[in-house]
Amino acid sequence: MDVKAQVSMVFHLDKCIGCHTCSVACKNIWTDRPGAEYMWWNNVETKPGTGYPTRWEDQEHYKGGWRVDEHGGGDRDLELRCQSKADSFLKLFYNPNQPGLQDYYEPWTYTYQDLFDAPQGDDQPTALPVSQITGQPMDIKAGPNWDDDLSGSPIYAENDINLDELTDEERAQMFEIERMSMFYLPRICNHCANPSCVASCPSGALYKRGEDGVVLIDQEKCRGWRACVAACPYKKIYFNWKTGKSEKCILCYPRLETGQAPACFHSCVGRIRYLGVLLYDADRVADAMKVPDRALVESQRSVLLDPHDPEVISAALANGISEGFLEAAQDSPVWDYVMRWKLALPLHIEYRTMPMLFYVPPLLPVLGKGENGVFENTAGGLFGTLDKSRMPIKYMARLFSAGNVDVVNASLRKLLAVRFHKRAQQLGDIPADEVRRVMHEAGLDEEAAEAIYRLTALPTQEDRYVLPPLQREEAVAGTCNPELCKGSCGLGFSQKPKRGA
């Protein structure tokens, strides 16, 4: 057992209000500079929709993540989808799988100054859109959030590849008002346990931090080959055209190191985000990602280690994981959502990078039916039932369980059961046997339902973000006496800059 500690994440999509505050918080701090204009380390997508960069989920096109290579005799191996060892060198110079500017968008600004400087004329001046790259007037045709709230769009929503599982009829119905639906999918780097980006880097510039699992690109080592851009199936690595290096979400490690949640977490107004430590067995990661698609969620769970298990604890301590870290793992809200309640699921686990960001799928309104211009809802009972939900379960399963409908259903059933439980407890207008049935089907007892309720509805920031102590004095000791560091940190570069090498 090779116990690793990872700072992991849960996004509760039932709570997401699609506001994009997270995106701007991140942009203000990290990518508000030349070369990074088009980067959105954190973005929020409307689902169904095509996302940013457009159709990023289409791995037939982008070839991100891992594929299972079937050798004879049931032997399976993981290979990067975007490169075999043979062609990896060739692709240094030409990589057809990388998104181009047209897949992201051409960043623009306006000739704002004209509003002050325009000479007296015969009509009102207006500030024109101009490219931030060329400075020339441009026609805006795409943006990082182009299909926001555009459910029911014939161009965007219909091209969501996750709808491919649906029959033509089911698909067509989703664009009728009676069945239409949408929800929001915020995305940052998944800080995967089996990251294809790290594996793809010819320069060895990408690494996973040993103490917290944060995946980083060494800005000194990076040579701008961009193999990682192609290899990341989530398209969460961006090439900075000014520095010639790639950049990505750093999970705000400078904030983590000072006991603060990452900026996108801090600023999450829907209070949907949770952060906490997960322990996992690094020895078993690769094998766990070789199982067939429908078993992948359970397989990932099998790699996660119970922080209360004495065996795990001693193996963790042996691996240098501190007691403080273990305490954080034991209090981790991520452990509760992912393992204790099995509510939170990985996004596109079939890419086999073993993402360490998990999503609680959303409950959506009940379906309606429309006849002769008159609309009726098909609600059964106060809260409706899952089979009457507007979002086909097959669609959810494509996103959160590699197509395994049972896994998503189990999660949604629990969410609904908690509401039945609370309603019954407070008002008693749902028959007791119905509440019992719903709870039983969800596999919940009252204690668990109450615990889920509290962590979902009532969490304070201390409940949402359980940060491990990163003990920086020990980390800096490798390069600098902490006492010296105290007196000099922040004074220019800690070493001479090496530019352009």
Next chain:
Amino acid sequence: MGWIKDLFAPEQRTWEDFYRNRWSYDKLVRSTHGVNCTGGCSWNIYVKNGIVTWEMQALDYPVIDAEVPTYEPRGCQRGISCSWYVYSPLRVKYPYVRGVLLGAWRKSRKKFPDDSVAAYRSIMEDADLRRRIHEARGKGGFRRSSWDEVNELMAAANIYTIQKYGPDRIIGFSPIPAMSMLSYAAGARFLQLMGGVNLSFYDWYCDLPPASPEVWGEQTDVAESADWYNSRFIAVTGSNVLMTRTPDAHFLVEARHRGAKVVVFSPDFSMTAKIGDEWVPIHQGQDGAYWMAVTHVILQEFFVQRQVPRFLEYLKQYSDSPFLVILEDAGDGSYKAGQTLRAGDLAQYASVENAAWKLPVLDSKSGEPCLPGGTIGHRWQSTKGQWNLKLEDTETGKPIDPVLFLDGATDERLPILLSDFTEGSGDKMLKRSVPTRTIQGAKGKIRVTTVMELLLAQYGVSRDVATGDWPKGYDDEHCPYTPAWQERFTGVGAAQVISFAREWARTAELSGGQCSVIIGAGANHWYHNNLIYRAIITPLVLCGCVGVNGGGLNHYVGQEKLVPQASWGPIAFGTDWGGPPRLQNAPSFHYMHSDQWRYDRSFNDICPVAEQEHPMAHGHTADKQVLAVRNGWLPCFPQFDKSNFEIIRDAEAAGAKTDEDIVNYVVAQLKSGDLRFAMEAPDEPECFPRLWYIWRGNALLSSAKGHEYFLKHYLGTHHNSISEEQARDEVEEIAWREQAASGKFDLIVDLNFRMDSSALYSDIVLPAATYYEKNDLNSTDMHTFIHPLQAAIPPCWESKSDWAIFRGLAEKTAELAATHIPQPVKDIVVTPLMHDTPAELAQPRVRDWSKGECEPIPGKTMPNIKVVTRDYANLHNRFVSLGRNFRTLGLSVHGTHYDVDDLYDDYMKSKPVERWGGVQYPSLKDEVDAANVILNFAAETNGECAYRAYEAESKKTGIDHTHLAADNRAVRMTFQDLCTQPRRVLTTPYWTGVTVDNRTYSAYCQNVEERIPWRTLSGRQHLYLDHEVYIAFGEHLPTFKPRPEMMILGDLDKSSTGPGTLQLNYLTPHGKWHIHSTFGDTLRMETLSRGVEPVWVNDKDADLVGIEDNDWVEVYNDHGVVCTRACVSARVPRGLCMIYHSPERTLSVPKSQERGNRRAGGHNSLTRVRLKPLFMIGGYAQFTYAFNYWGPQGVNRDTYVLVKKLKKLVW
């Protein structure tokens, strides 16, 4: 897989300092944004190297209760983009003046080197030059100026305007003080000390829900968002909580996890629809029909088939449903509902004080009329202590059990007539018999019934075999207001209504009233919004949901809640020095002065009424406005068609010696017709408003309903309206001039930190500090904390805080006044009959003195007229000093007063003071001083003041309420305290919720728990409105009037139509990427949206005319044109389009082929304001004017447009 590298070694990771250094910062400062978003979010502003780098939400809100979700974090995608503005190319860094004006000024100054007033005069009285200055507006040509130069120009303009026309021609507009109350107060104080005019905003924005004063006598009072969590059933209608209440939305989501049911009503599949248990795609603007049917079901099943004791007890004590309505003979053996029975109608009560304003009920034991307290007659009587909701007879002290239903004790059933507006006309009557009682009155027998009985009749709920036009059942689609009947309006099936109504009332029954409605602009922006609201409020009252935590009507449109009212008001409106202030309701002002009335026909086209004969119920809206002004119902500024100073000179010449003589002279002049109110002749030059200060708002576009008419008539510049005038033969009271005036305003000044549309069209643009460069206070109704704005850095470039700008302008104006108006002068102030004063009893009937129906008596049958003194030479001294009136008069809100003389004296012992003229005053020199004065004297932030206010309230009610303040009596808040951590404001009688004992704020809990009356006629919640104009409009009972149809609105009379065009209803909901127009022009928000604010169109509609997503389109009607891109989606229903309120016309706006290749406009280019005259009435209980409180609103959703592809993109 050896490829995955876990790296511990610090020596290999020294590069990580790269991002660590970016994260580091030098300073954190708490501030917030003043943008009328209602957020009131606490933010930390990060400063590094003296530069504002970014902002993040503060997370340190005190926890209200462990069982309620916390408020952290608050703040949205828009607010977090604010730092972009500080150093952006859109930033106004210096004072700017348009070249034509600046050139003329510099030239004229040379000509008059010693007299800047003469210099200004020579420009304004050169007609050709004045016209050229006007025509240049909005067309570029700005030149940089200096503070010295612009201050002199503006001061000269002030003095010139005062001397030539009077100070009531100087107009100020700044919206919603609560969002940055000192910045608002700066300009308002400056204007009011001069005698200028402040325009209202809450009604103009159509954020004021008139149903709130109608039912509750209250401007608006609602729950803080944390209280949603206490709801068990939440209906969301006309409000896109997830889009527009971003920092609050989590409480709604979290309430679901606690077992609340959420039903979302919205014509489009909105962001909020996503979190509903049910989404109901109700047709826009027809919500009223749905809720009328909901009430039909509730009355049938929870009042007739079965009765719920709690509902009945609640109605008896807290609603007007047991009060008695006089049935008037309508001929033909039928009756109609009239006024409520008054004590004066009965011999036994005829001699009690204010008998005409006290309302008896029937007591179930004695079967006789009894007189409960708490009515408006008790409120204003000389004996205090009877204004309460105790169920006991004020004369005998005996307990009362009011009768709601007369069916057990009826003398006879009488047929009454009820209007049915289903077809959009007022002719159709339904006849239904109701149980009645005959009472022996002082002058004969009086037939009465209860409000409750009338409600049953109105809603078509019969108890037994009844004769008349009753519905045959829920599925009777021909009879209002059944579930089947509403289908044709709402598009929602009857079964849905029935199940909703049952679940709703059942939840209220089980939870003690924890059902709530979150409602907003989507319902309030329609012409008949009051009816929509009353249709929704009625079931809330019937089920006992109002005044309960987790219950009630939660209307959130605009940040109207300025918490520390009592101490802020005198500072903002200069009443610490004198008064009354000149406060004008903006809807009437803009309707009349921007000449939009000229394009209007009779309002009967769009507003069916029951009795057209009534003078208020037919004709042209402008005529009704004139009557409202004459009768003192609404204000009128400018006041007269003559300068006030000239009137005083004339009066004195005619022998007036005293102020009273002057007032009498004015009355006589008005009566003879020699003097007219300015609104009787809005196109006469002597009636023009002349000088306009705009600050903190986007008055010329974002909030300018009828923007193109503003350009045409106010500014005198280019515009895109092709409307024809309609009013010529319709108006009777207005002096019609064939040629409408163009370019009424001499000078328009805009204070701004960004070059927005208003700045672009103003003559002078002053660089204002951003929210991160000034100190201020902020409060909201979404939460119960009060926040500071703080300067994280000094004002950038040459910008200044609003306070400093107006203080500087006051200084310069006083300097010029020392020469031009050195001595104090007398001025006349005309103000309407005011809410929360005894004038609420002034006009039991509508009488027009100008028609000889009564005598003109100031303060009774006409406005108040008062002579005041202006001291222009001391303008600056007064501005920076808290005047002695503050000390001697004490503070009051809603007529509840407390003394502060001792606190005033104490304050000066340790705080900054000003000394001049031999007297010492608390200093208001800078914003922090002013903030500390407000906090030190307001009941919400000073526990002693709260205690004193409750002592005063207790005297009025005769019930001791001081327990609500006893535990907090020692609390004092200072500006520094607020900077340290958000503070929760105290419970006071000026608001209606209770926050002691860790409770969340919900409106009207004090009324219910403390038995404090609502400030209405009966003191109860009004389901029945007995004013004669309500009866004439057929709106005395909750009713339904359909949306005006496209053809009668006159939006498309002249616009070119034909193949390739779509005719659509045009909606402007609040959007995702801007707060009104703020933030929408930042690169952040433009990038996250589409680089423009698009028009949203349904995909099938778009297909009809070949519009594809992202195509450029023209959206136009007779009023104007917008050119933008299309956003095509099936989530938008057919037949309507949306442009989210409100894009600037400064960015990315092409020229319009439809309107002669001129630059297209903004979203308000397509609107024209229409006022509903019903809301103009005054001098009658809750229908009495207050600023932003009562009056018609600027409705804007009843608008149609054409949409077609833009042929050619031309910039």
